[in-house]
Amino acid sequence: MEQPVSHIPYGKTGYFNQLVIDFLAEHPNLRPFYKYSPVQPDFEAVINAKKAFPQQRDVLVAALQEQYKHLDITDNVRNNINSLLDQQTFTITTAHQPNIFTGYLYFVYKILQTIKLAGKLKTQYPQYNFVPVYYMGSEDADLDELGHVYIDGKTITWPTDQEGAVGRMQPEGFEELIGKVKDALGYGPYAEELIELLKRAYLGHKNIQEATLYLVNELFGRYGLVVLVPDNPKLKKLFIPVMKDELFKQQSYRIVNETIEALSKHHKVQANPREINLFYLTETSRERIVQVGDIWKVLHLPVEFTADDLEKELEEHPEKFSPNVILRGMLQETILPNIAFIGGGGEIAYWLELQSLFDHYRVPFPVLILRNSFLLTDANSRERLQKLGLSVTDLFEDTEELVNRFVQEHTNAALVLKDEYAAVEKLFDDLVLKAREIDVTLEASVAAERTRAVKSIGKLEHKFLKAEKKKFGWQTEQIRNLKIRLFPANSLQERKENFMPWYVQQGPAFFDMLLENLDPLSDQFGIINQQ
Structure with a gap:
């Protein structure tokens, strides 16, 4: 009987860099840069560290209640929000920007992994409560990354010329966009329900962060997922001490660069700090703050501050200051009673730069956990693979290498000319000896002819393979089609596709x-065999 899930080591997929593999293996080169094992974490230790950290839970709960006041929420969500007042409650967090229509399939994996871990820890530590949290990176301004969705081979792009934090953008033009999504999805038992949900989310809210909050709450609220939008003056106020230090002393630049120097001996660095790692937010812009002498300027805006003016602005309007990637995690861990952060390879890479910075500000560093990765296969694809005598794991190979290997394994012809190569090498070895006897200067000519002969055999080998491939035309076409279906644009499915094609069928x-x-x-890549 077919197993619902099988696994393959990350290192054998060909789609993950060495940093991810070393992180999971706790390689000595990387281990000093994170506090807890990512596969067998000491949750007891991280809970105790978080208990010792002063937490303003009342501010967090008040901000969440205000954020949710216009939404219908499940009892699970309400109870989880209220439980955050309790000193025995901790959060498990994942973070992502408000990509339109949730963006990539892995967004769903991150959310569900957060929910699953919270449930698992509740069973393991019944004396505590664990709340799954989606921390929305709504202040991100990268519309190229956030403003499109890929469905069944089609990229649907939101055409807007708005600028600034994407979360604050108005969802203009979404009626047409949702129409395109509907056409791309086609029929499914849950298609109508999903399209109506998208309309309520994007046509019924004033900005992208509110639309995303509504959508994610509707999809995952039944599991008790709490969405946190940190673009909030109450929450930013908790972060004023760190932001003030950043603006006036600029410690993170030095501290993180020291870590990067050590980290970069073995791995490529993900994010480089700036002198000031804060942006200045307006309704339509998100611009860097730079210090020039005794003045702090906001790039590309006619805004500048003296030291006194800047301090006053920070105290009165903390929501106008937005951390970049270097300080974003610190804000998250200051606001939340968080013990574990679930992120992708890129996120883990920049978190590895931050441990010394956390130590400097005496903020407990969370357990870092790599998000789950999956390939979803369908029965039809698996049947075609079986007829070809291939397994799903074979598809992780490069397409042309897999096709060549398939032909070589199934042909009756001798396509690899090993014997011929050996015969040519022997012939030219003999010729070298003769050349030496006649005139030592002839050796160079023999070497040149040897190179030409070997190249000629290589060309013939290539022609033999090309000719033989034609005989296996339908099989090689099947392999290519399967690869396109399960690895769209030669990428992992989860990094390209959206959840909706599966949702319209299964709900x-x-x-x-x-x-x-x-x-x-898990420290393995999962393959889920769907019916």
Whole structure:
């Protein structure tokens, strides 16, 4: 009987860099840059560290209640928000920008992994409560990254010329955009329900962060997921001490660069700090703050401050200051009673730069956990693979290498000319000896002819393979089609596709299936065999 889930080591997929592999293996080169094992974390230790950190839970809960006041929420969400007042409650957090229509499939994996880990820890430590949190990176301004969705081979792009924090942008033009999504998705038992949900989310809210909050709450609220939008003056106020230090002393630049110097001996660095790692936010812009002498300027805006003016602005309007990637995690860990952060390879890479910075500000560093990765296969694709005598894991190979290997393994012709290469080498070895006897200067000519002969055999070998491939035309076409289907644009499915093509067919059961099959502390890539 076919297993619902199988696994392949990350290193054998060909899609993950060495940093991810070393991180999971706790390689000595990388281990000093994170506090807890990512696969067998000491949760007891991180809980105790967080208990010792002063937490303004009342401010967090008040901000969440205000954020949710216009939404219908499940009892699970309400109870989880209220439980955050309790000193025995901790959060498990994942973070992502408000990509339109949730963006990539891995967004769903991150959310569900957060939910699963919270449930697992509640069973393991019944004396505590654990709340799954989606921390929305709504202040990101990268519309090229956030403003499109890929469905069934089509990229649907939001054409807007708005600038600044994407979360604050108005969802103009979404009626047409949702029409394009509907056409791309086609028919499914849950298609109508999903399209209506998208309309309520994007046509019924004033900005992208509110639309995303509504959408994510509707999809995952039944599991008790709490969404946190940090673009909030109450929450930013908690971060004023660090932001003030950043503006006036600029410690993070020095501290993180020291870490980078050590880290870069073995791995490529993900993010480089600036002298000031804060942006200045307006409704339509998000611009860097730079210090020039005794003045702090906001780039590309006619805004500048003296030291006194800047301090006053920070105290009165903390929501106008936005941390970049270097300080974003610090804000998250200051606001939340958080013990674990679930992120992708890129996120883990920049968190590895931050441990010394956390130590400097005496903010407890969370357990870092790599998000789950999956390939979803369908019965039809698996049947075609079986007829070809291939396994799903074969598809992780480069397409042309896989095609060549398939032909070489199934042909009756001798396509690899090993014997011929050996015969040529022997012939030219003999010729070298003769050349030496006649005139030592002839050796160079023999070497040149040897190179030409070997190249000629290589060309013949290539022609033999090309000719033989034609005989296996339908099989090689099948391999290519399967690769395109399961690895769109030669990328991992989760980094390209959106959740909606699966959701229109299966509805909420799709999330239940994923939740059942994921392991929140896995160090393996998962292959889920769907019916």
